[in-house]
Amino acid sequence: MSTTGSTYNFKVVLLGEGCVGKTSLLLRYIEDKFNDKHLTTLQATFLNKKININGKRINLSIWDTAGQEKFHALGPIYYRNSNGAILVYDITDEDSFGKVKNWVKELKKMLGSNIVLIIAGNKIDLEHERTVPLEEAESYANMVGAKHYYTSAKLNQGVEDLFLDMTREMLEKHESNSQTEVSRTSRVLVVDDEAPVQSSCCSGTRSN
Numbered sequence: 001m002s003t004t005g006s007t008y009n010f011k012v013v014l015l016g017e018g019c020v021g022k023t024s025l026l027l028r029y030i031e032d033k034f035n036d037k038h039l040t041t042l043q044a045t046f047l048n049k050k051i052n053i054n055g056k057r058i059n060l061s062i063w064d065t066a067g068q069e070k071f072h073a074l075g076p077i078y079y080r081n082s083n084g085a086i087l088v089y090d091i092t093d094e095d096s097f098g099k100v101k102n103w104v105k106e107l108k109k110m111l112g113s114n115i116v117l118i119i120a121g122n123k124i125d126l127e128h129e130r131t132v133p134l135e136e137a138e139s140y141a142n143m144v145g146a147k148h149y150y151t152s153a154k155l156n157q158g159v160e161d162l163f164l165d166m167t168r169e170m171l172e173k174h175e176s177n178s179q180t181e182v183s184r185t186s187r188v189l190v191v192d193d194e195a196p197v198q199s200s201c202c203s204g205t206r207s208n
Contacts, residue, residue: 016088024153
């Protein structure tokens, strides 16, 4: 994360198995478009989105990563220095939910608690084909300190809320960390102020 003037820059990565709808979610959010034909992402691409929250200008750089197993090893290159991660699974594909758990472990190992985690159960337009139990998904998200959302890129459900709430959380985390830094610096300054003050050798009155 960086700030340029009064603009906040956050990096977000989309992670998940191939075919879960990562690219569809991103295109729906950025361009409000949906393509029925599945386009496989073969490498990481990123798109920018500028938004305004409570008078603060925010620039999101959202990275869409390839979900195929052969690209998994490249993951760390893409999610390094990320402020947020959206872990997407297909509610009709239990295996894709299992892969989300692997990503969570990896992100926590690499980035600790500095990253905001969002788990998205996508394709709720296929609710009748669901294989991932709702309670299990929400319980797991709570356990790992992530927020859980249900989305449909096709019906444009939950997409805007997901990205907005995530941005608010990244902003809060950044401001909280900044206050911690200021507090830490203040404590150092207090210690410095306790050093004995030496009087100037030239403090006498000068006559003309």
